[in-house]
Amino acid sequence: MLYKDFFWGAATSAYQVEGGVEANDWAAAGRTGLLPLAGRAADHRSFFQHDFDIARELGHNAHRFSIEWSLVEPEEGRFDEKELERYLTVAKALKERGIEPFVTIWHFTLPLWFSKTGGFKRKDSAEVFCRYARKVVSVLGGEVKFFITINEPLVFASNGFLKGKWPPLEKSFLNFFKILSRLEEAHKLAFTAIKGMFPEAQVGIAKNNIDFESNANPLNFLKTIFLRWFWNRRFLDKIFDYQDFVGINYYFYRKSGGKEKCETSDMGWAIHPKGLYSVLREVKFYQKPVYVFENGLADKADVKRAEFLRTHIEELKRAMEDGVSVRGYFHWSLIDNFEWDEGFGPRFGLVEVNYKTMERKIRPSALVYKKLIQENS
Ligand code: BGC
Numbered sequence: 001m002l003y004k005d006f007f008w009g010a011a012t013s014a015y016q017v018e019g020g021v022e023a024n025d026w027a028a029a030g031r032t033g034l035l036p037l038a039g040r041a042a043d044h045r046s047f048f049q050h051d052f053d054i055a056r057e058l059g060h061n062a063h064r065f066s067i068e069w070s071l072v073e074p075e076e077g078r079f080d081e082k083e084l085e086r087y088l089t090v091a092k093a094l095k096e097r098g099i100e101p102f103v104t105i106w107h108f109t110l111p112l113w114f115s116k117t118g119g120f121k122r123k124d125s126a127e128v129f130c131r132y133a134r135k136v137v138s139v140l141g142g143e144v145k146f147f148i149t150i151n152e153p154l155v156f157a158s159n160g161f162l163k164g165k166w167p168p169l170e171k172s173f174l175n176f177f178k179i180l181s182r183l184e185e186a187h188k189l190a191f192t193a194i195k196g197m198f199p200e201a202q203v204g205i206a207k208n209n210i211d212f213e214s215n216a217n218p219l220n221f222l223k224t225i226f227l228r229w230f231w232n233r234r235f236l237d238k239i240f241d242y243q244d245f246v247g248i249n250y251y252f253y254r255k256s257g258g259k260e261k262c263e264t265s266d267m268g269w270a271i272h273p274k275g276l277y278s279v280l281r282e283v284k285f286y287q288k289p290v291y292v293f294e295n296g297l298a299d300k301a302d303v304k305r306a307e308f309l310r311t312h313i314e315e316l317k318r319a320m321e322d323g324v325s326v327r328g329y330f331h332w333s334l335i336d337n338f339e340w341d342e343g344f345g346p347r348f349g350l351v352e353v354n355y356k357t358m359e360r361k362i363r364p365s366a367l368v369y370k371k372l373i374q375e376n377s
Pocket of ligand 1: 013
């Protein structure tokens with residue numbers, strides 16, 4: 001009933017799977033030894049057709065991938081038409097298989113020329129981003145309807161500028177807020193430009209939202225109210241008039257003043273399916289279509305993923321029954337990927353990648369997901 005025309009699939013991002021990317025801030029940080037290097041990654045650049053065959057075989061009718069900015073704009077203002085054509089081929093390869101492409105224009109990594117000149121600290125960064133977004137959409141716009149301008153603005157700003165974990169490895173409150181407002185501006189400009197070029201395009205962001213809860217302590221309760229607003233809603237409120245949909249990535253559950261006993265993933269992250277319901281219910285009042293653009297876990301032995309999928313999809317259905325207009329679910333990830341500062345240890349893939357031979361192997365949970373898709377379509 002509810003699930004006709006629903007998009008079911010998985011997500012990836014360019015630097016995490018493609019391989020061979022050298023001229024971005026992550027590769028540069030990797031070369032200094034401060035962070036792991038992605039190197040050849042899963043060589044999705046060579047294997048994308050094969051990987052999409054697997055996605056089709058697994059019953060997916062949608063796939064989210066990202067564009068590597070440093071490849072498309074290797075020097076400021078100069079675009080590499082061949083790379084853009086390559087991404088067009090990627091989008092077409094999906095459509096040929098009956099899979100709807102969802103394109104993330106920017107997923108965390110910055111071209112070196114941009115990061116070296118200040119990145120999003122630059123006064124003109126919103127315009128710089130918009131020029132890039134415009135170019136991408138001018139090439140892909142005919143094939144692709146769904147665009148995600150920015151992946152997880154708060155994660156990018158907090159890991160890079162507050163916690164000092166990700167490039168540019170800074171710890172500055174001032175810059176954290178500066179980056180957030182530049183990203184907001186960048187999204188708004190890009191949204192307006194894209195809609196001007198392709199009014200039928202559907203544009204939004206992917207926002208990492210957390211299920212914040214508290215114990216009965218009033219201080220913890222207030223803290224939770226603040227966090228829900230600051231982390232989950234503030235950015236979405238600011239871009240309210242500049243999004244066709246609300247995109248949610250859900251991974252985390254935080255309880256102030258206590259711990260619920262939860263199973264955990266290989267990375268120690270709590271597995272808390274009800275949190276998916278809460279974060280979806282929280283964005284109902286925006287009255288827009290909602291997509292779950294990421295949700296998944298590191299589970300190398302594949303012993304928890306099937307149950308994870310089952311229980312999270314149950315909660316997603318519950319949110320829909322409560323009136324949240326969810327239109328799609330993208331599992332993270334289709335294939336094993338480079339997990340940022342954690343390197344290649346964590347295994348998020350529905351499909352296992354042997355990084356030596358590049359052989360792909362479908363994990364049993366991917367077949368459970370296939371069945372869930374069939375049952376719910
Ligand atoms: C990011 C992905 C990442 C995933 C798992 C999300 O925050 O968008 O790039 O791999 O979480 O950590």
